[in-house]
Amino acid sequence: MLSDPKAKQVRGVAKLNKKDARSETGLFLLEGPQGLKEALNRPRLIVELYTTEEALERYADLFERARGARIEYQLVTESVLRVMADTTSPQGILAVCHQLDVRLDDVIPHKPQLIALLANIRDPGNAGTVLRAADAAGADAVIFSENSVDVYNPKVVRSTTGSIFHLPVITEVSILETIGKLQELGFQVFAADGGGRSITDLAPGTLAKPTVWVFGNEAWGFEPETLEAVDETVGLPIFGAAESLNLATAASVCLYESAFAQNGATQR
Numbered sequence: 001m002l003s004d005p006k007a008k009q010v011r012g013v014a015k016l017n018k019k020d021a022r023s024e025t026g027l028f029l030l031e032g033p034q035g036l037k038e039a040l041n042r043p044r045l046i047v048e049l050y051t052t053e054e055a056l057e058r059y060a061d062l063f064e065r066a067r068g069a070r071i072e073y074q075l076v077t078e079s080v081l082r083v084m085a086d087t088t089s090p091q092g093i094l095a096v097c098h099q100l101d102v103r104l105d106d107v108i109p110h111k112p113q114l115i116a117l118l119a120n121i122r123d124p125g126n127a128g129t130v131l132r133a134a135d136a137a138g139a140d141a142v143i144f145s146e147n148s149v150d151v152y153n154p155k156v157v158r159s160t161t162g163s164i165f166h167l168p169v170i171t172e173v174s175i176l177e178t179i180g181k182l183q184e185l186g187f188q189v190f191a192a193d194g195g196g197r198s199i200t201d202l203a204p205g206t207l208a209k210p211t212v213w214v215f216g217n218e219a220w221g222f223e224p225e226t227l228e229a230v231d232e233t234v235g236l237p238i239f240g241a242a243e244s245l246n247l248a249t250a251a252s253v254c255l256y257e258s259a260f261a262q263n264g265a266t267q268r
Helices: 008-017 019-025 033-039 053-058 060-068 078-084 104-110 124-136 154-160 175-184 224-229 247-262
Strands: 027-031 046-051 093-098 114-118 141-145 169-173 188-198 211-215 232-235
Touching (some): 027 154, 033 060, 046 078, 104 169, 114 247, 175 188, 175 224, 188 224, 211 247
Parallel strands (some): 188 211
Antiparallel strands (some): 027 093
16 A cells, blocks of 8 residues: 655656646546546546545445456555645545547547637636536537646546546647638637627527537636637627626536537527
C-alpha cells in the first residue's frame, strides 16, 4: 500500500492537477466511481489506477471490470489520495488517463449534425456541465476555443461525470477560423445570447438543419468579431422575473431544442 504522502510517485500524480504538467505528459486525472465506470469502456486510456481499501470494497464490480481489462490498481491511504487529488474529500478512486486528442478534421467525415462551441468559457463547472448537456442531447462534438478553460482541468472532468469519454472533444481552436470552416461545410452557426432573436421566432424546421451553437464567456459574453462571424444571434425568452439564465442552463436548452428538431420530436 502506498502510504507516504511525500513519496515521489504521489507527487508525480499530484502534478497533473496543473495544466503545464498535463500538457507536457498528455495525461489527466479522473476522480470517482462514475468517471472510472465510463473510462472502463475505453480501458486503453487508463494508465494508472489508485484506490483506498474502502472504495475497493464499495465498488467491487468496477474493480472486477478493471481486472478483466488487465488494469492493475494500487492501494493507497486516504491521506495519499487527498494529496494526489484535486478535492479535499475524494471518492476513494483516482485514475491517470491519456488525453483524448481529436481534431475537427477527424469529426467531419462522420457528418455531424449538432456541435457546441465554447468560446472563452472560463468556469470549469460551466464547461463540464455544457459538455455533459451536449452528450445528453446527442451532440456530435464539443469544441473548446483558445483561452477557454482546459477540458482536462480536474474540475471540468468531474463536472462531465464521464461524458468526456462519450463524444469527441476538440481543444485550443481559433473561434473565427472554426466558425468560418464550419459555415463552409454547410453548418448554420448561432451565437446563444439573450439579446438575440428569440429561439421561438425561428422558422419551423430551422433547428433540424446541421447546427453549431456558440456559447460565450460567462461575464462579458462575445467579442464583437464573433457576433459578426456567426449567422445569427439567438436567445431564450425570459417569461419570469429572472434577469438571465445561467450559461450551462441556457446551453442545455439550446442544445435540446436542436436535438428535438433533429430527432423528429415536436419543437417547443
